[in-house]
Amino acid sequence: MLLANLELYLFFIFGGVAVIAAFGVVFNKNVVHSTLFLLLDMVMLAGLYVLLNAEYIAVIQILVYAGAIVVLILFVIMFLGAELGERIPTWLTIRNVIVVFLAAVFLTVTGTAVFEWLGVGQAIHGNITPELIAQNGSVEMVGAAIFTDYILPFEFASVILLVGIVGVITLGGWRKVQHRKDSE
Amino acid sequence: MVHTSYYLLLAAMLFAIGAGGVLLRKNALIIMMCVEIMMNAVNLTLVAFSRQLGSLTGQVFVFMIMVVAAVEVAIGLAILVELYRQIKSVNIDDFSSLKG
Numbered sequence: 001m002l003l004a005n006l007e008l009y010l011f012f013i014f015g016g017v018a019v020i021a022a023f024g025v026v027f028n029k030n031v032v033h034s035t036l037f038l039l040l041d042m043v044m045l046a047g048l049y050v051l052l053n054a055e056y057i058a059v060i061q062i063l064v065y066a067g068a069i070v071v072l073i074l075f076v077i078m079f080l081g082a083e084l085g086e087r088i089p090t091w092l093t094i095r096n097v098i099v100v101f102l103a104a105v106f107l108t109v110t111g112t113a114v115f116e117w118l119g120v121g122q123a124i125h126g127n128i129t130p131e132l133i134a135q136n137g138s139v140e141m142v143g144a145a146i147f148t149d150y151i152l153p154f155e156f157a158s159v160i161l162l163v164g165i166v167g168v169i170t171l172g173g174w175r176k177v178q179h180r181k182d183s184e
Numbered sequence: 185m186v187h188t189s190y191y192l193l194l195a196a197m198l199f200a201i202g203a204g205g206v207l208l209r210k211n212a213l214i215i216m217m218c219v220e221i222m223m224n225a226v227n228l229t230l231v232a233f234s235r236q237l238g239s240l241t242g243q244v245f246v247f248m249i250m251v252v253a254a255v256e257v258a259i260g261l262a263i264l265v266e267l268y269r270q271i272k273s274v275n276i277d278d279f280s281s282l283k284g
Contacts, residue, residue, distance in 0.1 A: 011186045015194045022198050022221050026205035031213050038217045045224050054231045057246050064250050069220065069257045076261045077213060080268050096208060103204040110196040126238035145240045146247065157251040164255035171262040
């Protein structure tokens, strides 16, 4: 009985912790604590990806988000100084109440739409089953899809990364360093 | 097998929390983190539909979104560091030099 519902229990554990961690990111004065809550959120989502038979995406999630993005944000926080928390006298202002109300309305509308319209996609069911993924491996199947059907978007991803590298180097003051070297 | 609508509701909740955080907070770093939460919610939706529809296209899309997210964070943080050098603040209310 316990093992039969294990997937459901794991879903509620991962999902509940993810929602709590997301609230922790938003409602935290200390930015470092917010970043660590973000890390928790990413790890929980990786667990959800494993439950969804997307092991490759789960590993990439840990590598890219937990390994690179959170560390980068933490590095910048430490670099700029840790005393960055804003002082807010109270959370219960009219503006905050309106924001929470709008978020709740958005959530209700989205949830209703999800439950009313979920049957639409049944007719165009593909042929990738969890058994097929377990037999061939998640990395192999996603890799084959990337390198056959989606090779052009994959190349564009490398161009985006190149643009990012050039942009960061330019913003980081590469010219200033060059000027300093020339004047010496 | 957990029904796909549970995953979609969870993703909608995470997206709403992220959107609320973007509207509520004044710290630019926290706003970037909330944008990351929203992107993750969309990723969860894509993977859930990838299983629901029996297609790997959703997972390939998640891969592309992660590339864009990594670049976005790198450039955003570089802009933030440069702004902090000149304004000495990360509060978005202080970033008003483009105001006419």
